[in-house]
Structure formats: structure tokens, C-alpha cells
Amino acid sequence: MKARRFVDLFSGCGGLSLGLSMAGMRGLFAIERDSMAFETFAANFVPAAAAAGHGFEWPEWLDQRAWGIDELLDQHAAQLRKLRGTVDILAGGPPCQGFSFAGRRVEDDPRNQLFEKYVEAVDAIRPAALILENVPGMRVVHRRANVVEIPFGPAPRKRSFYDKLAESLDGIGYDVEAVLVDASRFGVPQRRSRLIAIGVRKELAQWLEGGIARVFALLEEERELQLAELGLGDEVSASDAISDLETTRSPLRACDDPESARGFMEASRSQARSRYQELMRGVGDAVPDSMRLARHRDDVRERFARILAECRKGVRMNDESRRSYGLKKHRVYPMSDASPAPTITTLPDDVLHYSEPRILTVRESARLQSFPDWFQFKGKYTTGGDRRTKECPRYTQVGNAVPPYLARAIGGALGKALAEIEVTRDVFGQATSPAAIAVSR
Secondary structure, rough: OOOOOEEEOOOOOHHHHHHHHOOOOOEEEEOOOOOOHHHHHHHOOOOOOOOOOOOOOOHHHHHHOOOOOOHHHHHHHEEEEEEEEOOOEEOOOOOOOOOOOOOOOOOOOOOHHHHHHHHHHHHHHHOEEEEEEEHHHHOOOOOOOOOOOOOOOOOOOOOOHHHHHHHHHHOOOEEEEEEEEEEEHOOEEEEEEEHHHEEHHHHHHHHOOOHHHHHHHHHHHHHHHHHHHOOOOOOHHHHHHHHHHOOOOOOEEEEOOOOOOOOOOOOOOOOOOOOOHHHHOOOOOOOOOOEOOOOOHHHHHHHHHHHHHHHOOOOOOHHHHHHHHHOOOOOOOOOOOOEEEOOOOOOOOHHHHHOOEEEEOOOHHHHHHHOOOOOOOOOOOOOOOOHHHHHOOOOHHHHHOOOOOHHHHHHHHHHHHHHHHHHHHHHOOOOOOOHHHHOOO
């Protein structure tokens, strides 16, 4: 099977790109506006620094720096159009904050409108297929609060942002379908439900028996094949993922990360205790970065210890329970060691370690997302206040990422679907209509 070429828009730190590369695809270039997220991406995918098999080709006309998609379209529209016929897949998920149930669902959040730029990029490049990943809330209609609507005649049907996106892509010649997918079924040690949309150019999709639904059937086949190839069971538990990073198993050391203030300690790895941990370590057994531990006050650690001892693990604490422990946060999960972790978000204090009274490190969160230990993270560890909407530190990069193992399976399934299209079209001839083929069968 030939190596497919892809472009990654809204790439973040590179989870989707890593998964597609794992599936044997070659990246051309990626677009990411945030400088910290792009620094992480460049450390792992820009050719001079890339791990074997993951380097992007990167065209000479595009500077290797952080770009906004609007800036790309304004400055390089002609070069994008010249890529037509050379890009198999355009991947990318616009920022999801305005759709997410984990935050305030704001219809007018300007980040919600970035999908329009995504559609412009699709129309410029005209890839054979596209991948878009987002939170499930993208498919739910926003409802305005404190607005009284007095309908005259039939009320217009409200549409979700996904509906608008699919309609826009249909208008430029793409068939699109989407399904909800749980990453934990693909070897990711985390229950993470995401909306995966797959699009194929209509003149190609007509040669795919069953249409876009065929891609999702192949995704299920790819899931089973991936678990077998990796030697993983149906689920990977949190302890399977990070027990070798527990602070009680190995000595702590001073954190010497140049992006960290002085006075922090970091964990070190002990012996691998599961097949998943062996996969994360890889052949070279690279020493992971981003192992810095949070500096909790004594009273905070005591509170966390009581929660771990007294509260049910693996479920979100309810309002009454949070109040009894003096917690003001809306989302607090004491993690269970025996099951996949809850969804890793951009806020590090959403999840408590299953056996130690602390929050997770960046590296532990990355493990739960299926990032291998050789993958480097750059930029600040955290940010706060109004900077949260403007900066993308390490915890945010990890929380926003597509789990690489999920992306690996998506890439494998879509690559096989494109191969099926090419075989069918070559066998029957491009002049023959799929309808006529169906009759002949």
C-alpha cells in the first residue's frame, strides 16, 4: 500500500499527526497558531528533530513557525491550490471550547467559527479525504438563555455546528458522515468520547461500496487488528498505563527542566509492569520529559488523601461530596487504578491520581492519551487567569490532543478505504457509473 500524504490543520502538539504517521502516512506540513504548541510539534515532526518515520516533508514556501489558518489562507492561497492532486488527507479539528460540555457552551465564541476557515482550506487543497475530530457537543444545538422567541409560522430548525459544517462541505463536493467514538476501545487507557467526521470527495466516494459508512466499518476492523498487533486487551487500565511512574516506586529528583521554576521535584520511572508501558517506552527506552510533580500544600495533600480513602473511585464527585471536602471545582475525578482513566482535560486538577494524593504530571496525562515516552513537550507547564484563552501550555496541549492510538486506527481505516476506491475505479473504469456496476453484480 502506498504511503498517503496528509496535511494537519489546527494540529496542536501533534496527536493526530503522530497517529497518522504510525499508520504509515507521511506528513506534508501542519498549521498551529499557538507558539508553545507549535514548538512541541516542531520538536517531534520537523525533519531535523523528528523521530524515525515521523518527519514531515515541509514545503520550502512555508516557514516552519506558528501560523494561524487565516494567515495561511491570506498569504499562501496560490501554493495551496497547487497542492491539488498531491494530498490524500486533510486532517484537523478546530478548537472545541465553544462546543464542550466541560465548559461554557458559548455559541458566539469566535473559535466556533474557525470551521469556516477549515472549509476554505479544504476547498483550496481539494484532498481526496478529510478527518475532523471534535467533542460530542459539536453535534448539539446551542440554546440561547434568556431569549423569548415568538414564532410566526413554523419555527426554523436549529442546526448544530456540525450540521453547518457538513452542509458547507457538501456544498464544495464532499460526502461527510460522523460517529461518536470512545478512545478506550482502541488501546487508549482513557474513556474519551469524541465526534469523528470523515469526508471523501463525491467523485471518489461514489466508488466506495456503502459510502462513508464503509470507512467506519473498516475502523472497527482496524481497531481489532491494532489491539492484536500491539498485544493489548479490550481495555487498558490507568495502572497499566502509569504504575511505573508512581513516586513510591522510585526516588524523586530535582526538576531541571529549563521551562520550570526552581524548587520542583520530578518522578522517575521504575521497571515496566505492563505491555502498554513497554509500548510507551519504545525500542530506545527514551527517558521521558515533563515528569514534574505539583507542589501541593500539606492541607491539600491531606484532603486528597481523604478523598482517595473515602470516595468512590472512577466516577466524578457529586455536588454534595465536593462541598463536604471544600472543593469549588465543578469536575473532580478520583481515578480508579483498575479501569481506564476519565477524560483528560486541559485543567490538571480535574483528575486525582488513583493511589497518591496529588494531581497527575504532564507525562502521566500524556501516557493516558497514548503519547510514547520519546515524545517531547515544550513550553510552560501551566498558565492561569485570562491567559488560559491565549496560551497553550503543556497540560493544555495534552488535554486538547487527539489520542495517537485512536488516530492510528482512523488513519489505517481511511487508507484502506482510499485503496478500495482506487481498485474499484481502476477495475471498472472511470467512465462506468457505480449504479451500472451495482446492476451488473
